Amino acid sequence: MRRAGTLVIGALVGLLALWLLWVLRDVLVPTPRLAELALQELPNTGVSNPVTGVLLAYRAYDTLLELAVLLAALLGIWSLGAASPGFQPAGTVLRGMVKLVVPLLILTGGYLLWVGGHAPGGAFQAGALLGAAGVVLRLAGDARAGLPPVPVQRRLAVAGAATFVLVGLATMAFGTGFLSYPPAWAKWLILTIETAATLAIGVTLAAAYVGGQPVPRSGEDGPL
């Protein structure tokens, strides 16, 4: 029965794929769509990496709401109960590797954050590396994944969206409109937002990996 259901779903998805291929047969030629316009306006955004331009200038409001989505996911995880105690403390070799890898991850995260203004990189990539550092720490036995105490975690998790929306309100108050950066300030405002977002994303991902309301720190927490 279950197998038959799987087959029916597979067949339906296959039909949908064929249908979409037929529908898209004419339009799948690569046309620039909005890309040309986006590149043309790029000098006015304050950054020279087009991806960062889309994420933090043209469609900054989407990115703000996406930070809220990340926060909602973390709040949802926290509402489901306490985290599991975590893993056994790591052995000597793993501990040595963690001591090497975690600082490297943080350093690379910082580099990606800075470079995002003109080359591939940015807050989401940098935040993902910070989150990965947390995952490595937790796997090596740190029950709290290297995160600060809970009240600080809460403040860091909201830092990205908070900075973003406050910048928006500030630009509105100064008369340019919600999230319209004045050209002279654009680069620094974007960098400020991205820095806060990097911290928030890193903390959110690591805390999500812990998987529940963090347990208060005790003596036998982990090797690091």
Next chain:
Amino acid sequence: MLDSLALAVSVPLIGALLVTAVPGRVQGLGLLAALATLATVGLVTAEVWQQGSLRSDLGGWGAPLGISLAADGLSAALLAMAALVALAVSVYASGYFSRGETETHFWPLWLLLWAALNGLLLAADLFNLYVTLELLGLTAAALGALTGTRAAVEASLRYLLVGLLGSLAYLLGVALLYTAYGTLDMALLGAAVRPEPIAGSALVLMTAGLALKAALFPMHFWLPPAHANAPAPVSAALSALVVKAAFYLMLRLWLDVFAPLVTPWAAGLMGLLGALAVFWGSWRALRAERLKLMAAYSTVAQIGYLCLFLPVLTALPAGDAREDLLVALLLMALTHGFAKAGLFLAAGLVQRSAGHDRIDDLGGTAQHMPATTFSIGLAGIALIGLPPSGSFVGKWILMRSVIESGQWWWIPVILVGTLLAAAYVFRVLSRAFNLEPTPRRFVTQARTEVPALLLALTSAAVLGLAARPLWRLLGFEGGL
């Protein structure tokens, strides 16, 4: 420059961030944020009332490169309804949750949900709508699981997965539209869309995804367990607001973006699904053993009524009759929002006082709480569509338009649905008015009972008698 549209999204968002960062004062800050949000929504509604429609280009880029927010009469009316219901839910929640864990979890998620709802109602960009849909679905599922029971977590997980499937179908449609027309702005798309396979496929995918989220029959299977097992204030918000947001988006797509594509057959199919939803939802509500389950099935039926409007709207030419019908549709949606929120809040009080919400054993329990029983009665009046409720006016205009457009076959659906609604409402009331002596006090716990009562009263008495401003808000001349 005060941008009321951006404020209506930012203020609840800031509230959510504040209550997350300062969990110690969650209730006071939460209520403050609720009041502030209501004020910004009031500002939006007042501006729409004066100017007809609003538009704001965020970041100053404008369409097609940037994202815009827009409001017209339809979105402003729903925004105002959502804000009033949400304020009542907030006040109720401050009395309903005992201080502690659950309250700390409720407020941030609840304010995020409100921000997502406002964002969805004000969005003018199809991808931005996807982001708001995701935020809405995620917060709604997390809130639904707050009771922590196995049934609630299971229902919420199913709700989350179904919601994801719906969002992804919607997103696939958005991708098709962007591929074909190179823009995501709804106004630009509405001007560019031509009746061709790619636009048709997008319409089908997006409608299917949203119908899943709006729990349109036969895709309603996830709704009754999810809404019936959530904490009462959450059930009220899910049933009155979240489901309606998906329907609002569907309506926008059908009326604004895809208007040249909509054929009488497609609209007829939506009407048929709506009719089946009215029958099935009302029947299951009549057979439901629990009060909250009855309310949840009644939501399935009410979404059906809203879909009945689609074939009639498509058939009527632009003019007074069509404008009246749009107002009627809005009136039905608003009335159901108030009535269902009031009903769920009242049901939560009954459940808390009796320790259960089995309809057959309600005798006396409900009678100890006259204000709550009265709320259930008032909400029932609005759900049936008795005068002077807003849904009476809505159904009246719908029937008139059905006859004018020659689609008489929808009449029996409306009549049978109304009869079934009367049956399931009176079934509860007959149990509630058992033989117990009448208590002295009308209101027993003001903080939770008064919000429910006010919502129910609005749905049963205020909207129907004061429907006239809706014509003006939508920019129409006529009126009753």
